[in-house]
Amino acid sequence: MTTTKKYWTGGVAAIALMAAGTSSAVADTWRYAFEEALDEVQGVFAQKFKEEVEANSDHEIQLFPYGTLGESADIMEQTQDGILQFVDQSPGFTGALIPEAQVFFVPYLLPKDQEALNAFFRNSVAINEMFPELYAEQGLELLTMFPEGEVCMTTKGPVASPADLNEVKFRVMTNPLLVESYKAFGATPTPLAWGEVYGGLQTNIIQGQENPMFFIESTKMYEVTDYITCAGHNNFTTAVMANSDFFAGLSPEDQAMIQAAIDAAFDHILEYQQGLHQESIDKVMAAKPDMTVTVLTDEQRQPFMDSAASVEAAFIDMTGDSGKAILDQMKADLAAVAN
Template sequence: MFTKIGMGLATAVLALGLSTPASAETLRYAHVGAEGDLQTRYASEAAQAIQDATDGNINVQVFPASQLGGVAEMVDGVRMGSIDMGHHDFASLARIVPEAAVFNAPYIYRDAEHALHATAPDSPAVQKINQQLIDKGGVRIIGRIYRGKRHISSNFAVKSPDDLSKKPFRAVPLDLWVSMVKGFGATPTPVAVSELPTALMTGLVVGQENPLTMINANQLYEVQSHVSLTGHMDSVLAVFVNERKWQSLEESDRQAIEAVLDDKAEQSLQWAQASESELIQTLQDKGMTVFGEEDGLDVAAFRDQVRAQIDKDFPNFKPYIEMIAEVE
């Protein structure tokens, strides 16, 4: 169980509940997810399962909710080795290899299962990116998390890109998101996740996009009135590790960790799919209006404009998108 953020890092570390050998290797695992988010459950359960699977050889300490810094600080920390592992959108690794962002590109997966298979560490596209990450940044992808489809929330009805024309809209502070928000027709305004509720409340931005689990966990229903089920991204996060630390572990422990993360990836897909309809009802009960295609939401218009903007801004994605499309 996690303590409140303000109680400090020492008490915020995940308590695994099992005694560990004096010789156990400790891995510091950071992420930006809030309590109640699916990704936070993933990290917590994976940490416990890794300790079990390695017979206590590996002790994982999880630092959630940006306790070790925001996305950029986390990625740089893993590169330098001050943080051993972390997870975030694949696009966060574009700081090292720009093409890594392709796995978060909008409207490139056929469905959720395809997204999970195409982002597995043994898929051809991930293997190609992974080798570049290792060579250029000393970082290796070892797993992934499926969080669900990302949708738009706003403080007014959004049924087509015209409704967002030139309005300030929150973009994750990554180039891919800036491009996507341009495709929405809006004006991209980078805002860190920790500052998002305030930015929405003050009107710095009029909307944002995220999986429903995040919209609910971060209580965005308090500052947003509408959700548009655009499903523009299958939100898949990369789990990555410092390569030097990874190679310092026993091979049997590395294999055990990979097996745990793969199992948890499959579970995350099940969690996300099971919670989608329940979350829609929850958000409606909390006062939000939810629009789907049956309510006049023009998903095709969003798809066409966003893909055109991505193709324009990221022509180097094309061979990777083709590789992703070939995954069964």
């Protein structure tokens, strides 16, 4: 996800950053890249984290919104190499490294109820105990995961059933399970870098895409589509990570300070998102009054929900016993917050 058209190659960005400081393990200036603009959800989280770190230590946080250091793959590579100390990246892009993280794209797995959703992200055994081990295998210290908002579809034609997505070229992230999800929904999934989405919709190379409402509004996806459909199928999830070697080299005091800053930013971002979905719809309608926004009824959602079983099966095929264990634990975690 992005709102900017500025791109650097990973190599140029790496050289620039390496010139900016010394070893990440001893640097007083820490670098944090994310996939959105400063005024979007990941940027708001990052700014709160920066505020907390700088208020409670002598360290400085430099923030790099999406596009300033390249694409998602670039900032992940830079974090694994220790050029960046922190990165915020959706499992949608991390899925190639950590296939089990694709579990967040199983349709209708996460609850729509905001309190239940927030409680799940706070207390989930899968998130807090199982995923950190998987991220560690890739040189990453998983600090937190948090939801960014209900995902809605923007399309050129109305969508009330999977039949309406037949032959629709629908942009998805480069994520195998998301491809399977939209196949199950009846569309023709088309993996595409975010920087190409607006132009792709404008020229009809693709006819649809999905994102949280705040992002649909801020990136002006409504300018090149005519229908927004909220089917309740997912809530966009993201993860904040640190380079493992960097984090392990910190003093216990700095590690505790970072975790406290993460916790404060987590609380802040959940509060920030209250009402954001509807506010974003209101802004879209003010900017384009003839836009059609539809929230599917339970009856209309059922055919989409029926596809979840096939996507779950595809997830287990991709990830084996490890993925099944994650999925089973997540279902247990979700059942716990539903009671």
